[in-house]
Amino acid sequence: MGYRRALNDHPDLHSLCRDCLHLWAGAPGDGRCPRCGSPRLAIHDELPSLSLAHIDCDSFYATVEKRDDPSLRDKPVIIGGGHRGVVSAACYVARVYGVRSAMPMYKALDLCPDAVVIRPNMEKYAAVGQEIRKLMRAVTPLVEPLSIDEAFLDLAGTERLHGTPPAQTLAGLIRRIENRIGVSASVGLSYNKFLAKVASDLEKPRGFAIIGQKEAQTFLADKPVNMIWGVGKALEKKLNQNGFQVIGDLLREDEHSLIKRYGVMGRRLYRFARGQDSRKVEPESETKSISVEYTFDTDIDSFEILAAELSKMCDKLSARMQKKGYGARTVTLKLKDRDFHLITRSKTLPDPTQRAEIFFNIGLDLLKPEINGTAYRLMGIGGSELVEASEADPPSLANPDSLRKAHLDKTITEIREKLGPSALVKGFPPQ
Missing domain, CATH: 3.40.1170.60 (MutS, DNA mismatch repair protein, domain I)
Incomplete structure (x- = not known):
């Protein structure tokens, strides 16, 4: 990692105190901040110029x-x-x-x-995640969430807005997250997304790691190939069999040969091995799907019990669709057996829906063929091909009662939000 290099070999170092936010040119004489005495320093020769970060909350x-x-x-x-x-x-x-x-x-x-x-x-975790995201957006509009507790941030050009370079702004942001929200986070700072994500894992918890452009290839050379984003166990095994144990091994191959051998992934292997990543930070990507799933305390092979659990899940799925303002055109059932084998079954509807009853009926149709004595440890139900809520459950001449039922679902959701999930229990007609 960059700032672990010998300090005397790099006269252009800059230092940042992560506690008092003091920033100065040069290295600390005794390894501590000259202003507050803190040992929590970020030190690197490219520190003032790097602006792409990955923030990941700690556990x-x-x-x-x-x-x-x-x-x-x-x-x-x-x-x-x-x-x-x-x-x-x-x-x-x-x-x-x-x-x-x-x-x-x-x-x-x-x-x-x-x-x-x-x-x-x-x-609760989602609500805390939203609080953190709000603080992130206060320092830059370019925030790309990866999950509930991590995101990429692009702070290029924010110096004029905040009067501080990105590294100093990030240190202040992490301090606010800890003081106001009560959780800690680690920062990876670099010049692209791949290396920022790698850096954020280097010093957890409460880390602030930097990978600069000058040292990127040297840093990556002896790291295992599975450090490259997208290299899972299967591809790692294949790469190892082909003689690529560490990222530096990929440097001996040209881009064409890697693409020929590994398809589109070959281009990423070639570029990431050289510290190249042209992906931009994309703010708040569009929601692709909404789902509910549950891992049972004991494996279940009973259709009646699974159907009862599915009914509860569909109520929750409907409530989430309503809360987020979406309807779904495709319904997917997910099952995992005692050996962790995963089954997914999907059906696309003629019209998108938010309704729990429709989710349940479709889910039940998908579930029935899988009842064959297999005991399941996990079940989930979800909706994808999302549309705006206004497009869901359109009035139908074939089913004039559909509008009333959709309104009933919304009313039930509102009552449960006010009085609790058990305030109303809805039954479904036997199948």
């Missing part, structure tokens, strides 16, 4: 829970769906024991039996 779900319950501060905390679920997030205390995201819960509890397990509260 976000667990940090939010610790913020809301200070008694958990020093305890191992796992966010997940019960004994039969998987780990959604693990705090850094739990990670010391080897607990990782996506690990089966039983394995996580074997590794860390004293962990406090908390079921995910996605609505």
Whole structure:
């Protein structure tokens, strides 16, 4: 990483204190800020000129829970769906024991039996994520969310607006996120998206890592090829078999040969290995789908029980569609069995909908053929090919009652939001 290089070898270094935000030319004589004495410094010769950042909150779900319950501060905390679920997030205390995201819960509890397990509260996490995003947008309009707790930011040209270079503005933003919202985050600062994302993982938690243009290829040369965005396990295995163990190995190939061997991905391999990434930060990409899914505490093979769970999910899906202002033209059912084999089944509707009853009827039709003795550990229902809410559930001469039923769904959602999800329980006619 750039600022770990020997300080004496780089007379053009700049230093930034991440606590008091003091910025000065040169290296700190004793490794501390001359103004406040903090050792939390960012030091790099390209620090004033870099403007593309990736911000990633540290163990976000667990940090939010610790913020809301200070008694958990020093305890191992796992966010997940019960004994039969998987780990959604693990705090850094739990990670010391080897607990990782996506690990089966039983394995996580074997590794860390004293962990406090908390079921995910996605609505709370989403609300906190929106608060953080609001602070991000206050420093630049070019914010591209990747998930609820991470985003790319392009701060090029913001010096005139804030009176500070991007690195200093970012350090102030991270300080505000910690002080106002109570969660910590790590920053990767570079000259493109690929390297900014790589940098944000280098010093977690509360990191501020920098990869400059001068050192990019040297930095990447000895890193495993799976560090390149888009290289999953299958492609990594294929690359290794072909003699590409580290990113530097890709430098011996020209772009044409990599494209010939790996298709479109070959172009990315060629360019990313050289620290090249021309992708722009795209603010708030359009929502592609909305879904609800649940991991059961015990595997379920009963059609009646799965149908009852599906009914609840469709109510939630309808409420989310209404809240976000969308209707869906395609409905997709998702099932995962005890061996983690995933099944997805979809159906496209003649007209888009927000209605829970329609989601349920379609979901039930997709579910019936999969009831064959297989026990499922997870089920989900979602809608895609989204349209504006005004285009959903149009009046139909063939079904003149459809408008009344759509209005009823909205009324039920409003009552549940005010009085709680169990205020009204809706039944569906037998299939």
